[in-house]
């Protein structure tokens with residue numbers, strides 16, 4: 506009870522409902538994360554040795570419940586805290602954990618995930634960015650794409666090919682890369698909401714020290730799968746926030762405001778949305794509790810990720826029923842409709858980012874339902890002999 510009171514009191518002072526102005530989201534996010542750390546609410550379940558609060562998932566649950574009605578400006582840390590930090594805790598050396606985890610929790614350093622390439626998205630293991638050993642360093646060259654937050658990231662978790670003579674899953678290594686190193690170029694990509702949340706990243710002979718390897722050399726596929734597991738839970742399990750126009754609560758409020766709440770079709774769709782939202786929240790709570798107890802979510806993270814994307818699509822359809830044309834066109838002073846339209850335009854990305862719906866279905870089919878595996882014609886074939894990406898196109 507004291508913990509809940511502490512959280513509530515702190516949030517009332519630092520994160521008032523309705524949010525705070527975010528003219529500079531990076532500066533605001535860093536200041537907020539630092540305050541969160543000082544209050545003992547950063548990395549609630551992470552080990553105290555590396556800067557975490559060392560508490561249980563019960564405290565995390567309390568914090569999430571209390572924070573759900575606040576607009577916490579922590580989006581810039583989603584990848585670092587949800588994916589890179591947990592992977593470092595799983596696979597990093599003591600030196601890596603001591604160096605990187607605390608500054609992440611204190612909001613001093615931001616991380617990004619450098620997996621996808623123009624020819625390697627769903628099939629991440631087809632990646633062509635290479636890292637070659639040169640003395641004590643590795644030298645990285647290649648291109649990544651759709652890298653969320655690279656424009657403000659300090660470090661990236663990068664997958665590169667270190668043994669092109671091995672089959673594609675066996676010659677990959679994961680590295681920690683300094684995003685300000687010489688040879689790193691970040692170029693923004695704009696999406697259909699008009700914003701530029703992700704980037705292309707080019708590596709031109711970037712030197713990376715040998716102690717920047719996460720896990721083992723050539724065993725980066727294991728590190729990648731570890732991070733993708735955390736990613737599915739962290740994306741699928743994101744708490745639906747108070748200010749998100751596509752939550753049941755906000756769509757119900759909109760329906761009441763526009764006099765549509767008693768329309769039988771609208772109320773039936775709202776009931777379904779509520780049930781799905783609650784079921785997913787409970788499922789995610791269970792996954793988090795199991796993860797905190799030391800059990801990896803495995804393929805069930807894909808259930809959370811798929812269900813989260815499907816929930817958003819259903820919310821978009823309810824939003825269209827309620828708001829009609831206002832869901833896509835609005836008067837300049839109609840802020841509610843403008844925010845709803847941006848959320849609707851951002852929804853298709855939820856079925857792609859972090860692995861597409863089809864890929865999640867494939868994982869669920871194979872690893873949970875025990876259906877036959879997809880044929881793998883490239884199994885056991887050395888990577889350099891495969892026709893992937895730009896290989897063999899000359």
Ligand SMILES: Cc1cc2nc3c(=O)[nH]c(=O)nc-3n(C[C@H](O)[C@H](O)[C@H](O)COP(=O)(O)OP(=O)(O)OC[C@H]3O[C@@H](n4cnc5c(N)ncnc54)[C@H](O)[C@@H]3O)c2cc1C
Nearest residue numbers: 618619620621626627651652653854857858859860861863
């Ligand atoms: C908003 C957003 C943020 C992102 N942020 C990052 C990031 O920070 N870091 C990063 O590394 N990446 C990021 N990505 C990239 C994302 O992970 C990839 O876009 C995604 O994995 C899909 O890969 P692709 O775009 O190459 O599509 P493709 O793999 O080319 O897929 C095209 C279509 O074919 C289908 N398909 C492919 N293979 C199969 C199969 N075996 N079975 C059935 N269907 C299949 C796919 O489902 C899809 O519908 C982001 C993407 C988005 C949209």
